[in-house]
Amino acid sequence: MGYAAKILGWKPGFGSISGLGFNDKGDLYVSRLFAGQVTKVSHGKRTRVKVPYPAGVAVDPYDGKVYVSAWSIADRDGTVMEGKKTPGGQLWKILGC
Template sequence: MTKVSGGKRTDVKVPFPAGVTVDPCDGKVYVSAWAVADRDGTVMEGEKTPGGQVWKILGF
């Protein structure tokens, strides 16, 4: 996920995103992470990933 504002670029790595929304009242950004993982997580490269999550992206 990337934000460009005033010539400045801000990147946030979100694993397996599926959706993004911006709160129209305060501009906070929310994104779904691990959206393709099952509810108990998925084994990937020998490690279990978390199940689906919603993240609030700070600094956006």
């Protein structure tokens, strides 16, 4: 059984990608769940922001603000990891990226 996917393009150096988003300028936002970061790729330059366990990324088409889910592996009341309770799943607005 084969895949009916077509590769449209790629950027090297990413692993554990959990979400993608684009703004109207063509900038790419990549969330990496286990790397704990969201990366903006703009004109070949990468800018990274730390976000705990980020999953989906969304860019508001009207104002360009970037939103990402944080603590995506946690349930709504949090999860115990390494003996500490984490916050529940959250929605963050990314600034400066």
